[in-house]
Structure formats: structure tokens, C-alpha cells
Amino acid sequence: MFIIQAIHYNNKTFVSIENTSNGEVSRETVFHYKQQDHIVWADYSGGGILLGHLIGVVDERGTLEMRYHHINEAGELMTGECTSIPEILSDGRMRLYESWQWTCKDQSKGQSIVEEVKEE
Template sequence: MGGVNLNGRKFVMVSSTASTVNRDSPTEFLYWEEDGVVWGSYTGDTVTFGRFVGTRDDDVVSISYAHALKAGGKAGGRSSSRVETGDDGLLRLVEEFTFDGDDTPHVSVCAEVQTGVRTGGA
């Protein structure tokens, strides 16, 4: 894993093939990680609130997720994300996902937001 931990990191969605990303209020994700298990929450854009849980092996994060939609209803599915480190030292998550009941593959990109919230940081 190159010593990079997702614990306490915040990401915002910057692109998605499933929907147009609201640049003023993108979906925000908060990740936690311990001993290869990842979990977290997300909200914003079309999502009222969402939760995810899964595992991490090296630079691949595999999760199941569920969220409530601002338009009403709910959605859920599974995804696999590749963790990348940018030249600025911030992380990107390149995610391939499908929704339950729809096997159409989608891709999204989330970029880390520097927050200073991470545990173990200076």
C-alpha cells in the first residue's frame, strides 16, 4: 500500500459517467481504514446520505454502497477503485461501479481534498 492510508481522508467527485457532477456541490466522501477494512459516508449533489463498507488490497478498494436520493428513492451497488497518488501528493480514486439491477459499467473520479483531519498527521 506504499504506506498511504485512507483513514480520515476526504474526497470530492470530479467526474462520473453515471451523471453530471454538480461543480458547486459535488458528492463528498469521507473514508476510514484499519487493517485492510474500509468504510465511510458520503453526501452532496444527488445524494441525501450514503454509506459504504469494504476491503482494501494494495491499491484496490472494493466496496458495497447504498444511498438515499434527493429526488426520492434509493440506490446501491458495488465498486472497485484504484488508489493513485498525484504529483501534488494528494490521492485520486478511479472507480469502476455498477448499480444493483443494472449491469451497465460506470467510471467516476474522486480527488482528495486537503483537510488536516487525518489521524497521525502533523
Template sequence: MINYDGRRFRPAEAEARGRVAVYHQEGDLVWGEFSGGRVRRGALTGTRAPDDTLEFAYSMVLDDGEIVSGRCRSTPEFREDGGVDLHEEWERFGPHAATGRSRINEIRDDTSDDTREQR
């Protein structure tokens, strides 16, 4: 079983670089906070299933003041370096309702783009 507590993730999409999410876990309860890019502040809360998938609701405030909320299901994929990538299927509610898929990659100190650039 994956323990998501303390893991950091960033979107795989280049246009969303700069956004970082930090996850926390207590039992099957998972929550997190994220910011960066166009997101001033965001939060997620949900649960981890026995197969390590995550189901959660999220909300965020964008840099233009827009408030966005939705739900997401994240399926983990293990990397060779021990990191975890999450494949997301999301649904956004409200006036800008949409559905989509995305991927977020765990930031590992020894493999992150930022660390490679500093070396």
C-alpha cells in the same frame, strides 16, 4: 501503503460537485459516508488490498427518495501534492442497473477548489 482513514474525496465530474465522502480505515477494513448533490445520504463498506485498491459495496438515498446500491473497485493514483485520486469501476444493481467508470479526487486543504476560492 495508503492509510485512507480521515481522507476526504469529491467526484471529479462537475455535475457531482458538492458531494463529499469521508473514508475511515481499521486494518484492511475501509468504510465511509457521503452526501451532497443529489445524494441525501450514502455509505460504503469494503476492504483495502495490499496494492491499496479498494473493493466495496455502497448504498445511497437520492433526493427523490430512490435507493441505489452497487459495488465498486477503486484504484489509487498519487498526485504530486501528496493527494490521492481514485479511479473507480462501478456496477449499480436494481431497476437502474448500470456499469461505469468515474474518478474521485482527494480534497486537500491546501489544494481544494473551495480553499482557492476563499483566498
């Protein structure tokens, strides 16, 4: 199934601007997104995260349904799932409002916001 959409994530870079205290993503975490058709994936690292990956699907509104995993500085493998809802900012960049849940350890939930890095 091919989905036509106005929002496209390919070659976008995002950084965290807000996260709940039970999250591990910080302002130093950088996400590099790719997209092919309705499949989206990213590599991320920085802050307390040594290496992470996410994979998901995007719908016609630009909403992402994702699964993620990363290794933190303590050497722990962390896993979770996330729904991201996009907002287009006045300067054309994207902001993603995220609701996530760990699928490891305490299974706790959280909220975060990531924002597209403005190209220089």
C-alpha cells in the same frame, strides 16, 4: 488477516471530479473515509445524494473493493458495487479511478474519478 500497505484511507476526504452520466455522484458529493486494518468505510452526501454509506476492503496495493448504498433526492434507495484504483498525485494527495455498477434498477456500469481534498 492483517495487510501491510503504504496507502491508508483513514480520515481522508474525497470529492468527485468526473462521473459517467448514469451515475448520481457529482462535484457536490463529499466522501469521508475511515479505515481500520484492511476494512474501509465512508459516509457521503451532497449534490443529488441525501445520505450514503460504503464499506469495503483494501488490498496491499491500496485497491478498494466496495459496496455502496444511498438515498437520492427522489427518495430512492440506490445500491451498487465499485472497484477503486489509487494514484498518488505529485502533491501527495490521492486520486481514485473507479469502475462501478448499479445492483439496483438497470444494473448499468460506469466510471468515475474522485480526488482527495487538500487540507488547509
